[in-house]
Amino acid sequence: MKESYPKYLRAFNSFKDITPNILKEYDIRGILVDLDDTLVTHNYPIPNEDVLLWLKQMKQEGIPVCIISNNQKKRMMSFIKNLDVGYFYNSFKPRTHVVESALGVMNINRENAVLIGDQLFTDIRAANRANIKSFLVKPVGTKSTLFIKIKRYIERKIPI
Numbered sequence: 001m002k003e004s005y006p007k008y009l010r011a012f013n014s015f016k017d018i019t020p021n022i023l024k025e026y027d028i029r030g031i032l033v034d035l036d037d038t039l040v041t042h043n044y045p046i047p048n049e050d051v052l053l054w055l056k057q058m059k060q061e062g063i064p065v066c067i068i069s070n071n072q073k074k075r076m077m078s079f080i081k082n083l084d085v086g087y088f089y090n091s092f093k094p095r096t097h098v099v100e101s102a103l104g105v106m107n108i109n110r111e112n113a114v115l116i117g118d119q120l121f122t123d124i125r126a127a128n129r130a131n132i133k134s135f136l137v138k139p140v141g142t143k144s145t146l147f148i149k150i151k152r153y154i155e156r157k158i159p160i
């Protein structure tokens, strides 16, 4: 049987827009969140101020956060070094074993969980398969990456 198109519950411009109040609205008590292009641009090594502030907010509200990434151990360890969060690398989303593990680690029921990510066919599909809620965010990297691409292109065109 053909798998249906990934379906998210709600879309946001940024993870920053996902506030404790919004989580309450959906009875969400734990967060699974993608890393690359969701929290920071791809392979950006450390959490920036926005990420730190958001995590602090969640901690104050007693909402546990698990970062689940398909990226490798080295990348993850650099990012989470000073963070008090759960983490899973090499997650192989859209496979769901890591989603199940994260629910266990956070000790929450699946109806109270959300997966936040920027990719329909990995993040949102994993959430669909695991039957948990999902929020789609715009990839953080898109703008700057495109900007850099255009910049490089223009640079190549300018004769020295």
Ligand SMILES: [Mg+2]
Pocket (backbone or CB within 6 Å): 034, 035, 036, 037, 038, 117, 118, 119
């Ligand atoms: Mg991503």
